[in-house]
Amino acid sequence: MAFRALFLSVSLALACADPVAYKDCGSDVGKAAAVEVTPCPKIPCELHKGQSYSVNVTFSSYVESKTSKAVVHGIIAGVPIPFAIPDDDGCKSGIVCPIEKKSYSYMNQLLVKLEYPSLKLVVKWELVDDANKDLFCVLIPVQIVS
Ligand SMILES: *[C@@H]1O[C@H](CO)[C@@H](O)[C@H](O)[C@H]1NC(C)=O
Numbered sequence: 001m002a003f004r005a006l007f008l009s010v011s012l013a014l015a016c017a018d019p020v021a022y023k024d025c026g027s028d029v030g031k032a033a034a035v036e037v038t039p040c041p042k043i044p045c046e047l048h049k050g051q052s053y054s055v056n057v058t059f060s061s062y063v064e065s066k067t068s069k070a071v072v073h074g075i076i077a078g079v080p081i082p083f084a085i086p087d088d089d090g091c092k093s094g095i096v097c098p099i100e101k102k103s104y105s106y107m108n109q110l111l112v113k114l115e116y117p118s119l120k121l122v123v124k125w126e127l128v129d130d131a132n133k134d135l136f137c138v139l140i141p142v143q144i145v146s
Contacts, residue, residue, distance in 0.1 A: 017056070020045060023139040025124060030061040030135035033103070037110075037140060044120060044141035047112045056094075057106045057125065059136040065099040065129035067091060070108065075122040075139075083123075085110070090127050090135075099129065106136070118144050 021043050022035040036056040037045050047053060068090030073080040085108065091097035094107035106127055120143045127135045 020140060025126075025137035025139050027059075027126075027134035027137045029063040029065075029129055029131075029133045030059050030127075032057055032059045032136040032138050034058040035138050035140060044143045047110070047142050047144050049112050049114045049116060049118075049144065049146055051112055053110045053112070055106075055108050055110055055125065055140075057127070057136055057138060058103065059106065059127070060103040061099050061101055061129075061135050063099070063129055063133075063135075064101060065131075065135070066097060067130050068095055068097065068099055068106075068135060069128050070106075071126040071128060073124040075124055076119065080124060099135070112144060116144050118146060120144075 017036045017038050018040045020035050020037050020040055022032070024032055038054045040053070070085060070088045070090055070093065072083040072085050074083045087093065090106055095104050123140045123142055124137070125140065126137045129135055
């Protein structure tokens with residue numbers, strides 16, 4: 001019984017934050033250190049329509065910046081398609097601005113709408129500074145499923 005409870009709490013803890021194998025797409029003024037998508041127990045992340053996923057990108061900034069803005073694309077068959085997120089202000093997404101030369105965790109939610117097509121794509125998530133340069137740029141492989 002106690003073992004079962006322990007096992008359950010361990011699996012819940014694991015489900016809480018899944019570090020994903022992402023690709024770094026190169027950034028000028030910072031660098032990603034870790035990406036977590038919750039829940040995403042395996043790659044590509046299976047994104048179920050109607051569900052919301054949290055994205056946590058830990059990165060370090062090499063510059064100071066008053067602002068930060070997220071730029072998200074869905075790359076489908078090699079073609080990047082701009083993807084609007086409800087709030088692209090990084091300073092309202094877990095980052096306390098102004099940004100200093102240190103490490104931050106950027107946090108946002110990804111709502112998978114019911115009308116999205118079921119397909120495999122790569123999510124390209126960038127965060128840009130005052131000068132429109134990338135603080136981080138990550139590629140996360142996902143699969144949208146019903
Ligand atoms: C975001 O990820 C970092 C690095 O893995 C972790 O230290 C931090 O606690 C995470 N934040 C949240 C709210 O999960």
